[in-house]
Each structure stands twice: as structure tokens, then as C-alpha cells.
Amino acid sequence: MLRYAPSMDRLPNALGLLVVLLVGLGAVIVPDPPAPLGTDAPLGEFSAARAAEHIDVVAAEPRPLASPGHTAAREYLVGTLDDLGWDTTVQEGIGWFSPTDSPTRRGAALSNIVATLPGADPTGTVVLAAHYDTVTASPGASDDGIGIGTVLETARALSDGERPRNNVVVLLTDGEERGLLGARLFTAETPPFPGPMVVLNHEARGNAGMPLTFRISSPNADLVRILSQAPGALADSFTQTAFEALPNDTDFRRFDEAGLHGYDTAIAGGSAYYHTPLDTPDRLSRSSLQQMGDVALATARTLTVTDLTALDAGTDVVTTTPWGLLHYPRWVEVALTLALAAAVAALAVIRVRRRDASAGRIAGAAGVALFAAVAAGGAAFLPWWLSRRAVPGLGSVPIGEPYRPGFYQLAAVVAAAAVLTTVYVAVRRRFGAPAFAVGALMVVAVVALAGLPFLGVATPLVLIALPAALGVLVAEAIPQRRSRWRIVAMAAGLVPAALVAVPAVLASFDAGVTFGAPLAGAFVAVLFAVLLPLTAPLLPREGAAPFAVVGAFAVVACTLLGGYTNRDGATAPRQEELFYSLDADRGDAVWASPGRPRSDWSAELLTESPTPLPDRFPWRPGTSLAHGPAPVASLEPPRVEMLSDIESDGGRMVQLRLSSPRGAPTLGLWVDGATVRAATVDGSPVDPGANFGFVFTTASTDGIEVRLDLDTTGPAEDVEVRVADVTSNLSVVPGYTPPEDKVVVGPAVVVTRSVHP
Numbered sequence: 154m155l156r157y158a159p160s161m162d163r164l165p166n167a168l169g170l171l172v173v174l175l176v177g178l179g180a181v182i183v184p185d186p187p188a189p190l191g192t193d194a195p196l197g198e199f200s201a202a203r204a205a206e207h208i209d210v211v212a213a214e215p216r217p218l219a220s221p222g223h224t225a226a227r228e229y230l231v232g233t234l235d236d237l238g239w240d241t242t243v244q245e246g247i248g249w250f251s252p253t254d255s256p257t258r259r260g261a262a263l264s265n266i267v268a269t270l271p272g273a274d275p276t277g278t279v280v281l282a283a284h285y286d287t288v289t290a291s292p293g294a295s296d297d298g299i300g301i302g303t304v305l306e307t308a309r310a311l312s313d314g315e316r317p318r319n320n321v322v323v324l325l326t327d328g329e330e331r332g333l334l335g336a337r338l339f340t341a342e343t344p345p346f347p348g349p350m351v352v353l354n355h356e357a358r359g360n361a362g363m364p365l366t367f368r369i370s371s372p373n374a375d376l377v378r379i380l381s382q383a384p385g386a387l388a389d390s391f392t393q394t395a396f397e398a399l400p401n402d403t404d405f406r407r408f409d410e411a412g413l414h415g416y417d418t419a420i421a422g423g424s425a426y427y428h429t430p431l432d433t434p435d436r437l438s439r440s441s442l443q444q445m446g447d448v449a450l451a452t453a454r455t456l457t458v459t460d461l462t463a464l465d466a467g468t469d470v471v472t473t474t475p476w477g478l479l480h481y482p483r484w485v486e487v488a489l490t491l492a493l494a495a496a497v498a499a500l501a502v503i504r505v506r507r508r509d510a511s512a513g514r515i516a517g518a519a520g521v522a523l524f525a526a527v528a529a530g531g532a533a534f535l536p537w538w539l540s541r542r543a544v545p546g547l548g549s550v551p552i553g554e555p556y557r558p559g560f561y562q563l564a565a566v567v568a569a570a571a572v573l574t575t576v577y578v579a580v581r582r583r584f585g586a587p588a589f590a591v592g593a594l595m596v597v598a599v600v601a602l603a604g605l606p607f608l609g610v611a612t613p614l615v616l617i618a619l620p621a622a623l624g625v626l627v628a629e630a631i632p633q634r635r636s637r638w639r640i641v642a643m644a645a646g647l648v649p650a651a652l653v654a655v656p657a658v659l660a661s662f663d664a665g666v667t668f669g670a671p672l673a674g675a676f677v678a679v680l681f682a683v684l685l686p687l688t689a690p691l692l693p694r695e696g697a698a699p700f701a702v703v704g705a706f707a708v709v710a711c712t713l714l715g716g717y718t719n720r721d722g723a724t725a726p727r728q729e730e731l732f733y734s735l736d737a738d739r740g741d742a743v744w745a746s747p748g749r750p751r752s753d754w755s756a757e758l759l760t761e762s763p764t765p766l767p768d769r770f771p772w773r774p775g776t777s778l779a780h781g782p783a784p785v786a787s788l789e790p791p792r793v794e795m796l797s798d799i800e801s802d803g804g805r806m807v808q809l810r811l812s813s814p815r816g817a818p819t820l821g822l823w824v825d826g827a828t829v830r831a832a833t834v835d836g837s838p839v840d841p842g843a844n845f846g847f848v849f850t851t852a853s854t855d856g857i858e859v860r861l862d863l864d865t866t867g868p869a870e871d872v873e874v875r876v877a878d879v880t881s882n883l884s885v886v887p888g889y890t891p892p893e894d895k896v897v898v899g900p901a902v903v904v905t906r907s908v909h910p
């Protein structure tokens with residue numbers, strides 16, 4: 154039996170730990186978001202107050218495609234850019250998107266706003282981008298009002314003074330929320346700007362927090378260098394990889410696919426407000442707006458004087474420190490990761506040689522450490538997940554986030570720490586503390602090596618673990634009797650760990666509590682692993698039960714406090730999702746909502762258990778919807794006018810006009826009993842196929858002209874065309890009384906009917 158006999162008494166260890174944790178705390182507190190500047194700020198600077206004046210106008214009402222608010226916003230934006238003296242045009246076209254979760258194609262008539270300030274001696278073009286459409290019923294003060302405000306105020310500041318060297322374009326895209334349609338239209342028909350283009354795209358997945366440049370096009374070395382000169386810039390290569398796991402996307406994807414250079418910058422705090430009627434100007438953080446604007450203006454200023462043809466081909470890894478951006482070439486990340494692996498291997502050899510641990514024990518401890526890290530991630534996920542299961546109204550409708558996430562975040566961190574401590578104390582005797590400390594570091598090193606194929610994944614692990622491992626190696630070189638100096642060496646090695654890991658735990662929650670908690674749990678596990686050499690003497694050699702019990706109590710307490718701070722009535726109104734569908738053929742109607750009812754109010758409307766309702770909501774054929782009978786509203790169904798119907802080899806060419814007598818901007822059509830060989834809507838081709846269907850949004854009041862080339866092998870009467878039109882005002886339903894303490898997210902009023910052409 155190996156014996157681990159710490160020769161040092163515990164006080165220096167406790168002091169070392171305290172210093173490390175204080176450094177970590179400082180790393181979280183030091184980054185101070187900028188104070189928003191007023192309307193009297195110097196004209197060469199970005200002023201959140203001036204930017205907010207634009208947001209107040211455009212976010213006065215929702216701006217979904219083809220709505221009055223959408224038109225009003227476009228007119229205001231065009232007028233504002235005209236007043237700046239920029240050459241402003243509206244790029245019109247049709248865009249289509251085929252979602253992966255439904256065979257229904259989604260299309261729209263689009264109007265991008267493109268304004269140009271020609272450069273004095275251009276080498277290329279700098280594009281300031283945001284989208285001006287919103288989802289249904291959301292004023293979109295943050296999504297993407299913060300982008301609109303940032304772009305307009307930056308454009309104003311750039312117009313002030315000397316003409317910039319490069320062209321500058323303001324691009325306010327349309328139809329982003331329908332599948333990045335406007336961005337594709339822009340890149341497909343890019344106006345003739347010679348030379349390279351660099352796009353600064355601005356987004357929001359919440360209404361607060363620090364703007365993070367979470368994606369940069371590749372190769373990125375010059376772009377990273379330019380961004381790092383902007384005060385307050387935050388960027389992270391790791392998030393670029395992590396973002397791909399989230400069910401979100403932005404216009405940046407289309408710009409990147411088209412080969413443009415660019416940055417994608419977004420805020421993600423306050424995500425419970427995202428895509429809801431509560432995304433209002435008064436709730437948008439001015440400090441977030443100021444910081445996004447400061448970075449946009451500084452970056453754009455540099456880019457307007459840079460030779461854009463000379464952007465180099467290097468690839469850098471970038472991460473954020475309390476002092477700004479840290480970036481280095483990709484090979485440095487590889488070298489540092491290999492150095493970590495070597496340092497951990499050296500440590501293992503030393504332990505075995507000194508008979509502190511055997512190879513078998515180190516390997517066994519590594520296995521347990523990996524299990525503990527996974528368990529910590531899972532335990533971090535549970536408090537909020539269980540809370541949402543128990544009380545569905547706690548989470549926002551679009552992405553299931555709480556208004557006040559603080560206690561749920563704390564519960565996640567405490568749960569992870571409790572699991573790690575419990576497992577460690579439970580197995581410590583079996584493996585010995587030295588073996589476990591090396592085994593845990595080994596897991597970090599192996600995960601970093603495994604992450605090497607993905608840019609930036611190894612970096613946070615290496616920045617945390619490499620100095621820590623070196624600190625232990627230095628401590629090992631110091632004689633046992635100088636135990637205080639050994640602790641100083643270990644604590645010094647842990648300072649970078651604290652600077653990176655503690656902010657990383659917090660930053661993980663930028664992905665929301667649902668996705669962020671397991672990631673935060675994983676970072677807690679890494680921090681726990683590197684702290685072990687320092688904390689081992691502070692932890693008991695056996696008796697894990699008290700840690701499990703106290704940890705469980707603390708997690709339950711935090712979770713209950715989360716429930717209390719988010720109790721009904723204590724926060725912004727709770728959210729509901731409610732659709733209404735009238736079947737004009739049968740003369741009956743239903744209420745429906747995805748998932749279970751979220752309150753007593755919706756439970757009264759949604760009396761039937763969830764099931765797909767493909768006839769009522771043809772564009773969501775697979776979505777399970779709780780539903781219930783609804784009053785029949787007197788709504789005229791969509792009109793189908795047959796224009797022509799001619800036989801063509803083995804099928805029929807049908808031409809029809811689909812319109813909405815009730816003025817619905819969104820029209821839908823689905824074909825049953827025939828395969829569609831080709832189709833157009835207002836002359837724009839749509840992907841054909843079996844189970845053909847589309848929804849299309851247009852401001853045109855005459856409806857749309859649809860041409861279908863049908864492959865009809867069965868009898869003609871088997872061919873059925875289902876049509877629908879969609880609005881969003883639920884108060885057209887008799888007796889609908891929206892409760893005052895609820896908001897309805899993404900309301901839809903659908904009228905369906907079938908025709909046999």
C-alpha cells in the first residue's frame with residue numbers, strides 16, 4: 154500500500170488556494186463594460202444614446218416580413234442612410250430555404266437595404282451588416298435592433314471627417330429569420346464592388362451581456378490582429394466550434410459560404426427575452442450596445458485604411474483574457490498541447506520513480522477522473538432541466554431559458570463541484586492522491602490532444618493545465634523540507650488557470666443554462682483537476698458521504714432559490730405559444746401549441762394531449778401539438794383561381810393564383826397525390842419533389858402565381874391541393890381574451906382549405 158504523506162501543514166495550502174480563487178474572482182470582475190455615451194458624445198465616437206434613437210424607431214412594433222412595421226422600418230432606414238449622404242438602394246428578389254425538419258420550402262419576397270460610401274482609393278469594401286426583419290410578434294430591439302443601431306451609428310461616425318480609403322457598405326438584410334434569405338440574395342447578386350469584402354455582422358441571442366466575436370472567417374490572422382486593436386473586443390476560437398452545436402445560425406454563414414471575409418459578433422445574455430414580444434428597447438442593455446458599437450467602429454476604422462488585397466493567409470487561435478485578446482498562430486496551439494502532454498507524462502514518470510504511484514493506479518485514476526468529469530457535466534445539467542420539467546412556464550418559449558438564470562447557474566456549478574469532490578474522496582484511498590492528481594491531468598491532456606483537429610478547442614485546456622503542470626514539476630524539483638516554496642510554485646502555476654478557467658465557467662452560460670451548464674460543469678472539472686495538488690491536503694482521506702449530502706442540499710437550495718426568484722409574477726410576464734387553425738372545408742377550428750400546456754390558462758384551451766396535426770399546420774407535419782377545440786372565427790379562406798391546366802407528357806401543367814382575401818402576408822400550398830416535377834412561385838423556381846409544399850411571404854395584395862408541373866400517375870381526382878394563409882393576430886378569434894400576465898410568442902392564425910384542380 155502506497156502512502157501519501159503530505160509533509161506540509163494545511164495553512165499554506167489553504168492560503169495558496171485562496172490566492173488562486175481570488176485571482177479567478179478578479180478575472181471575472183475586472184472586465185468592466187463601457188458606460189454608454191450620451192447624445193452629446195463627440196461626433197467621431199460611437200454613442201449608444203444616438204444608436205438607441207434608431208432602435209426606438211424601428212423597434213416600435215414587430216417587423217416580420219411584409220408587415221406594416223417591416224415596411225415602416227425599411228422606409229426609416231433608407232431615409233436615414235439617404236440623409237447621411239450614402240448612395241442607398243433597395244435590392245429586391247425572392248429567396249428560398251429548405252428546412253431540414255420539414256419538407257415544406259420557405260420563401261419570401263425580399264428587400265435588402267444597401268447603402269454605399271465610395272472610398273477615396275479603394276482596395277476593397279468594408280460591409281457593416283445586420284438584419285432588419287424580426288420573428289412574428291417580436292419588436293426585435295436586440296434581435297437585431299442592436300445590430301441596426303450599431304451599423305447606423307458606426308456609419309454616421311465614419312461619414313464624419315475625411316473620406317475613408319476603402320468603400321464602406323451598410324447592408325441591412327431582409328428575411329434572416331426565414332433562413333438567412335437576404336444574405337444569400339446579397340451574395341448571389343452582389344453589386345459590382347471590386348476587390349475583397351470584409352463583413353462585420355452583428356447579432357443578438359438575448360438583450361444583454363458582452364458582445365463576443367464568436368466566428369471569424371478563415372484564414373483569420375490579419376482579421377484577428379485588427380480586431381485585437383479594438384478596445385473591448387472579445388473573441389474566442391473555442392466558441393466558433395461550440396457554436397456549431399447550437400441550433401442557431403446567422404447571416405454570417407451565407408457571407409462565409411460566398412467567400413467573403415468577416416466577423417460574426419453577438420450578445421447572448423438575457424436570452425429569455427430572445428424572439429419574444431418582450432424584446433423591447435427599454436429592456437436592451439445600453440452598455441452592450443455601447444461595447445458592440447465601440448468595437449465595430451474601431452474595427453471598421455482600421456479596415457477602411459487597410460489594404461484589403463493583402464489580408465494574409467495565416468490561421469490564428471484567439472482567446473479573451475482580462476487584458477484583451479490573446480492570439481497566436483495555429484502551430485503554437487499544437488506545440489503547447491504537445492508540451493502539456495509531455496509535462497504530464499514527465500510528472501507521471503516522476504511519481505512512478507519516486508514510488509508515489511504506480512502506472513496501474515495512475516491509469517485507473519484517469520478512468521475515474523474521466524467518469525467524474527462526465528458526471529459533473531451531467532449533474533450541472535440537471536437542476537435547470539428538472540426545474541423546467543416540473544414547471545414548464547419557467548423557461549422562455551423560443552429556447553427555454555429562465556429570466557433570472559443566476560441561481561440555476563450557481564446550482565450547476567455547485568452540482569459539478571459536489572460530484573467531483575464526492576468521487577475524489579470516495580476513491581482517494583484506492584488510488585492514492587498523487588496517482589489521482591496525475592490521472593486527472595492526464596485526462597485533460599488527452600482531451601486537449603483529441604481536440605487538436607478543431608481550431609481553438611485545445612487552447613483553454615492548455616492555458617489552464619500547462620502552467621499548472623509546470624508549477625507541480627517545479628515544486629517537485631524543490632526539496633521536501635522547503636514545503637512553503639513548493640506551495641508557492643504550485644500556486645504560481647495555477648494563476649493562469651484561475652484567469653482562464655473561472656471566466657470560462659461564467660462564459661459557458663452565454664450559451665444559456667440548458668446548453669451552458671454541462672460546459673460549465675466540464676470547466677469546473679478541469680479546474681478541479683489542476684487544483685488537486687494544492688487542495689489534496691485540505692480534503693479528507695475518506696468519508697465521501699458528507700460531501701454528497703451537503704452538495705445535494707446546496708444544489709436543491711440553489712434550485713429552489715432559482716424557482717423563487719423566477720416565480721410567476723416576480724419576473725417579466727411568463728410566455729405562452731399559441732396557434733389557431735380554422736379548417737374552412739369542415740368548418741371547425743382548433744387551438745394548438747407545441748409541447749405541454751405551460752399554465753392553467755393554456756391548459757384550459759389545450760385539452761387534448763400532444764399529437765401531430767399535419768392538416769391544420771401543414772408546414773409542421775411532424776411537430777406534436779397539444780390542442781383543443783376553438784370557436785369558429787368568420788375568416789374568409791384563401792382563394793385559388795385556376796389560370797390554366799394543360800396535359801403535358803405523363804402529367805399536367807397547372808397554373809393558378811393563390812391569394813388571401815383577409816390580407817394574410819403568408820400563403821402556403823401543398824400537393825397530395827402527385828409528385829411535383831417542377832414548380833415556380835411568381836416566376837421563382839422552388840425545389841420540386843414528392844410531398845411538395847411551400848409557404849411564401851409577400852407584401853403583394855394580389856397574391857402569388859404558382860406553376861406546377863405534376864407527375865400524375867393515378868386518377869386525376871386523387872390530386873389534391875391544400876392551401877393555407879397565415880396571420881398573427883389571435884384577437885380575431887371570438888372570445889379570445891389574452892391574459893394580462895402572459896405574452897404569446899409566435900402567434901399564428903391559420904385558415905386552411907383543399908381544392909381538386
Ligand SMILES: [Zn+2]
Pocket residue numbers: 284296297329356357
Ligand atoms: Zn437575428
